[in-house]
Amino acid sequence: MEDSHRKLSAAVVLLLLTMAGEMGPAEAKECFSESTTFKGVCFVSKKCNDKCLQESKSYSGGKCATMFLTCMCITPCTTMLQRQRPAAMAAQMDQSGGDGFLNK
Numbered sequence: 001m002e003d004s005h006r007k008l009s010a011a012v013v014l015l016l017l018t019m020a021g022e023m024g025p026a027e028a029k030e031c032f033s034e035s036t037t038f039k040g041v042c043f044v045s046k047k048c049n050d051k052c053l054q055e056s057k058s059y060s061g062g063k064c065a066t067m068f069l070t071c072m073c074i075t076p077c078t079t080m081l082q083r084q085r086p087a088a089m090a091a092q093m094d095q096s097g098g099d100g101f102l103n104k
Contacts, residue, residue: 031077035062038071048072 038051042064052062052073059073 009061028061029077030074032065032072032074035073038062041069042071043069080101 001103014055034050035040035048037055037057038048042048048062048064050062051071052059056075058075060075062071062073064070065072
């Protein structure tokens with residue numbers, strides 16, 4: 001009886017270890033917003049990163065976008081959506097019940 005409990009315990013531990021190994025950390029998606037304070041062409045991401053960190057507490061950094069050589073600030077997507085939602089849109093959504101259309 002004791003031997004079967006040990007085998008069962010070992011099987012449960014192995015199952016938990018296998019499941020834990022398959023689960024990776026959840027990472028928040030990054031959104032990008034063009035810096036409003038960076039001036040000129042962006043070649044050095046370190047300078048862009050520093051500007052973005054000074055620009056807003058919601059930015060986690062910044063990097064140069066290779067296509068247009070602009071400084072793009074990085075923020076979690078949820079923070080960006082909440083921050084960019086204009087007050088007029090919020091009032092309209094509250095009035096419409098959240099669908100964006102006025103129900104009159």
